[in-house]
Ligand code: ADP
């Protein structure tokens with residue numbers, strides 16, 4: 227498999243339990259291929275194992291079993307080459323407070339054996355918008371600037387693959403736009419990008435291909451277009467002229483009321499036409515003041531694929547997005 231940017235086979239990770247803690251099986255045998263040149267999204271709820279997988283790629287976490295090949299180099303057989311092919315911007319802000327941004331980049335370049343003549347610290351600082359902070363101590367940088375510096379560090383050795391773990395979690399709009407502009411630019415120059423994000427809209431917009439993992443297992447992997455195409459669910463939202471007393475009834479149509487009084491009709495476009503849905507609305511004597519339809523988005527795909535197994539919900543799962551649809555029994 228030399229044409230994949232990343233090839234992962236049977237990847238398992240068990241964290242040893244600390245005092246009184248049970249051990250944790252974080253990855254349960256993951257198979258994953260990331261095509262070269264893609265912007266690849268790794269999605270999953272909190273605790274799914276995304277950071278564990280990425281930290282194994284980065285060499286920060288030691289895998290328990292399986293094979294990882296980076297740009298055709300086996301991580302165990304060719305550790306130096308496989309490490310040189312990848313740059314990782316970690317989720318945690320782990321910076322040495324006593325280095326300046328330029329100093330941190332020079333140290334990083336040294337660690338990766340980049341010769342002085344090939345170092346481009348100033349160019350990279352310019353790219354991430356830190357030129358004017360080149361000589362400031364890391365401890366004086368804002369959270370956003372530290373993230374910029376982490377991105378800069380990941381780029382120092384000109385990696386083929388750039389990995390970003392939740393790069394936009396909790397960052398302001400300006401930084402988010404800077405990050406995505408850089409990701410696009412680097413990808414256009416040929417860099418393969420792997421990113422995790424909680425923002426499904428971002429993944430839908432940025433990624434060519436997406437893998438969803440849940441509870442340490444891969445649930446699916448497909449092109450973003452195919453993933454969206456798999457969903458033929460449609461939602462019609464109607465604002466009625468007066469409060470609805472009887473919900474419309476029709477085969478294949480799931481009618482519910484939202485708290486604001488609007489009527490939500492869910493149906494599958496393969497089985498039911500919009501005309502049939504409207505017919506059911508008219509039959510229930512509901513007069514339409516306003517109507518709009520919603521297509522399935524990545525959030526629907528994500529919920530459909532990850533909400534089926536509620537046996538082991540991670541404790542910190544609440545910040546997953548949910549639709550505000552109020553279910554009413556018919
Ligand atoms: P994600 O990045 O998808 O939120 P993580 O890879 O951080 O998920 O975590 C996967 C699982 O492994 C979680 O249940 C988490 O609590 C556990 N875990 C992560 N790091 C450690 C660690 N160092 N020691 C023990 N358990 C860990």
Ligand code: MG
Pocket residue numbers: 276277278317391392
């Ligand atoms: Mg994580």
